[in-house]
Amino acid sequence: MxxxxxxxxxxxxxxxxxxxxxxxxxxxxPVIILFGNAVxxxxxxxxxxxxxxxxxxxxxxxxxxxxxNYGRLAPxxxxxxxxxxxxxxxxxxxxxxxxxxxxxxxxxxxxxGLGGMLLxxxxxxxTILWNLAVLLGTLAIFAGYSTGVEWLExxxxxxxxxxxxxxxxxxxSILLFDRRRTGRAEVAQWYLxxxxxCFPWIYGTANLLLVWKPIQASAQGPIQxxxxxxxxxxxxxxxxxxSVYALLPRLLDCNPNRRHLATLGFWMLLLIGGWxxxxxxxxxxxxxxxxxxGVVAGVLFLIPVFIISINLLxxxxxxxxxxxxxxxxxxxxxxxxxxxxxxxxxLDSLPDFSGVVRFTAFTEAKAQLWILGAVSLPLFGVLYxxxxxxxxxxxxxxxxxxxxxxxxxxxxxxxxALMLLGGLFTGIxxxxxxxxxxxxxxxxxPFHLMECVAQLLLLIAALILGVNITRSLAGDYLLNKQTxx
Amino acid sequence: MNHDHHIHQHENGTEETNRPLSPxxxxxxxxxxxxxxxxxxxxxxxxxxxxxxxxxxxWAGGGAQAAAPVDPKVVGKRLYTQNCVVCHQxxxxxxxxxxPPLVGSxxxxxxxxxxENHLVMLVLNGLQGHFxxxxxxxxxxxxxxxxxxxxxxADILTYIxxxxxxxxxxxxxxxxxxxxxxxxxxxxxxxxxxxxAMPAIKPATVPGxxxxxx
Numbered sequence: 003m004x005x006x007x008x009x010x011x012x013x014x015x016x017x018x019x020x021x022x023x024x025x026x027x028x029x030x031x032p033v034i035i036l037f038g039n040a041v042x043x044x045x046x047x048x049x050x051x052x053x054x055x056x057x058x059x060x061x062x063x064x065x066x067x068x069x070x071n072y073g074r075l076a077p078x079x080x081x082x083x084x085x086x087x088x089x090x091x092x093x094x095x096x097x098x099x100x101x102x103x104x105x106x107x108x109x110x111x112x113x114x115g116l117g118g119m120l121l122x123x124x125x126x127x128x129t130i131l132w133n134l135a136v137l138l139g140t141l142a143i144f145a146g147y148s149t150g151v152e153w154l155e156x157x158x159x160x161x162x163x164x165x166x167x168x169x170x171x172x173x174x175s176i177l178l179f180d181r182r183r184t185g186r187a188e189v190a191q192w193y194l195x196x197x198x199x200c201f202p203w204i205y206g207t208a209n210l211l212l213v214w215k216p217i218q219a220s221a222q223g224p225i226q227x228x229x230x231x232x233x234x235x236x237x238x239x240x241x242x243x244x245s246v247y248a249l250l251p252r253l254l255d256c257n258p259n260r261r262h263l264a265t266l267g268f269w270m271l272l273l274i275g276g277w278x279x280x281x282x283x284x285x286x287x288x289x290x291x292x293x294x295x296g297v298v299a300g301v302l303f304l305i306p307v308f309i310i311s312i313n314l315l316x317x318x319x320x321x322x323x324x325x326x327x328x329x330x331x332x333x334x335x336x337x338x339x340x341x342x343x344x345x346x347x348x349l350d351s352l353p354d355f356s357g358v359v360r361f362t363a364f365t366e367a368k369a370q371l372w373i374l375g376a377v378s379l380p381l382f383g384v385l386y387x388x389x390x391x392x393x394x395x396x397x398x399x400x401x402x403x404x405x406x407x408x409x410x411x412x413x414x415x416x417x418x419a420l421m422l423l424g425g426l427f428t429g430i431x432x433x434x435x436x437x438x439x440x441x442x443x444x445x446x447x448p449f450h451l452m453e454c455v456a457q458l459l460l461l462i463a464a465l466i467l468g469v470n471i472t473r474s475l476a477g478d479y480l481l482n483k484q485t486x487x
Numbered sequence: 488m489n490h491d492h493h494i495h496q497h498e499n500g501t502e503e504t505n506r507p508l509s510p511x512x513x514x515x516x517x518x519x520x521x522x523x524x525x526x527x528x529x530x531x532x533x534x535x536x537x538x539x540x541x542x543x544x545x546w547a548g549g550g551a552q553a554a555a556p557v558d559p560k561v562v563g564k565r566l567y568t569q570n571c572v573v574c575h576q577x578x579x580x581x582x583x584x585x586x587p588p589l590v591g592s593x594x595x596x597x598x599x600x601x602x603e604n605h606l607v608m609l610v611l612n613g614l615q616g617h618f619x620x621x622x623x624x625x626x627x628x629x630x631x632x633x634x635x636x637x638x639x640x641a642d643i644l645t646y647i648x649x650x651x652x653x654x655x656x657x658x659x660x661x662x663x664x665x666x667x668x669x670x671x672x673x674x675x676x677x678x679x680x681x682x683x684a685m686p687a688i689k690p691a692t693v694p695g696x697x698x699x700x701x
């Protein structure tokens with residue numbers, strides 16, 4: 003690779019990189035608002051997911067109230083997980099990492115003057131707008147005004163607000179990158195630039211064609227599948243990977259080696275990622291090449307997944323650092339989750355196999371592992387790493403952090419294992435004409451029952467994180483009060 | 488937790504080893520890419536927008552096929568429903584005393600003195616006045632159907648010669664074209680006498696296709 007032979011040169015701007023403290027000061031408020039709200043949505047989404055999974059074993063639970071039926075709670079839970087938690091935390095992680103990696107404070111050279119203040123007001127307003135849109139969109143689903151398009155249930159006004167808010171926040175990652183005061187771009191920066199360019203494209207296109215101005219019905223299925231695959235593979239996953247590429251080598255105190263592998267993994271991910279998801283339509287009313295391309299992409303997605311995990315997991319690790327450092331542990335677990343996502347995804351897209359497990363919990367397990375594992379775990383890592391630096395002090399209660407880590411992993415592992423196994427059993431039973439449908443539902447009952455326990459664990463983990471972060475931020479407030487006295 | 492390792496803008500050591508991947512892994516990646524290419528070639532339906540079943544067409548086997556040939560009887564039935572049922576009825580039985588039946592009709596099946604050319608002629612140019620069908624007398628007029636294409640007329644005739652127990656060979660579009668050319672000068676509808684004055688063209692006798700009288 004050409005890059006590897008180049009010296010680490012400073013960009014021509016002649017500006018010296020700013021020290022970490024001033025950078026953190028410039029991004030502190032927006033990043034903390036985003037992270038704090040993301041965690042609070044995570045708690046609510048986990049609570050809703052628990053109710054949804056209880057409804058699978060006790061359909062009558064909260065059944066008499068139209069607001070609380072499955073058809074409204076399930077999309078609310080999923081959308082809060084995607085837009086309230088994952089996308090918001092990804093924006094926070096992306097802005098903080100980009101500012102740090104570029105050695106450039108938010109607002110650039112405007113600094114503390116009027117221009118800088120205006121810019122910061124604008125970005126803080128955008129973070130509030132984002133949360134307002136998530137809240138109103140969720141309430142709209144609650145009240146029955148869902149669009150009915152999977153993962154795009156928010157009404158058109160809410161999705162427009164989300165897109166506007168994202169553009170106001172996301173433009174900064176591009177501007178920061180453009181004004182970077184450091185040398186050649188790091189791998190993490192490629193991923194961030196790509197991700198921040200992809201989200202408006204994906205979200206805007208899907209909303210335009212499915213919600214704002216719906217096109218003919220026959221084309222809506224493929225677009226919706228493309229959206230689901232691309233949102234995960236081209237927006238959430240790249241930000242999660244950027245966090246790992248940026249932080250893991252530094253926390254492990256080793257050089258990120260094999261940049262050529264990183265290059266290959268990056269481009270393969272971008273090339274194949276967007277084609278993921280079409281395999282959901284096998285046998286559906288779409289041209290054959292679309293589903294076949296989805297099948298091929300589903301299997302070939304293993305290539306970037308393997309390259310990236312070899313690249314990142316292959317780094318020499320100091321086990322004492324690993325055992326004492328929660329961000330590192332979250333990053334590593336996120337990478338293992340990604341490998342598993344790749345394997346399950348490849349299996350799930352093979353027509354012979356997917357013919358058995360389609361329409362069972364197996365396919366849903368892939369989406370859950372992707373969102374809660376491959377994306378959320380690295381984002382937890384960034385959160386644990388960023389907050390003390392942004393606040394300028396040790397702020398986490400390590401007992402709570404440890405419980406959060408363990409309970410998250412146990413809950414997630416249990417949930418995914420149950421969904422995979424349950425889905426496989428249900429699928430095999432469904433293909434056997436001698437088994438009645440009532441029998442199949444009774445087979446899947448114990449799996450659904452245990453899934454409720456897993457969801458309860460995830461809710462407890464989210465609550466612990468919520469308490470931990472509230473304690474950290476409130477601690478800041480109390481500290482200020484004390485010093486004020 | 489350890490916060491000594493903050494993000495620094497300048498890394499001390501930026502040399503990255505470019506140790507190559509294991510050849511086994513590279514081989515596996517290449518194989519999966521090849522598989523992807525073959526899978527697409529065999530299952531893409533030639534990348535056609537109108538092929539929904541991946542096995543129907545593929546690049547590997549004989550190229551993109553033309554659309555499957557349509558059954559003239561199916562098309563003919565649709566055209567019959569659009570144009571003819573008003574008089575001749577969906578049952579092909581006509582209306583007693585007003586519109587003659589097609590079922591077992593010597594005009595349709597080219598029996599007796601009637602030939603296939605007479606059938607095509609009367610459809611193209613119409614029929615008027617007094618005429619006999621299956622021993623019943625009718626006095627009515629059938630409008631000309633020149634506006635339909637040769638293919639459409641052939642499809643309709645093939646259909647009425649094959650449904651309701653009728654069993655006569657198909658009429659080809661070429662035959663209709665030929666008759667249309669021969670009778671291009673005709674302006675008025677025929678009478679039965681005019682039709683009968685012309686020699687009948689009988690269908691080539693194909694074993695098993697002989698008309699069955701009902």
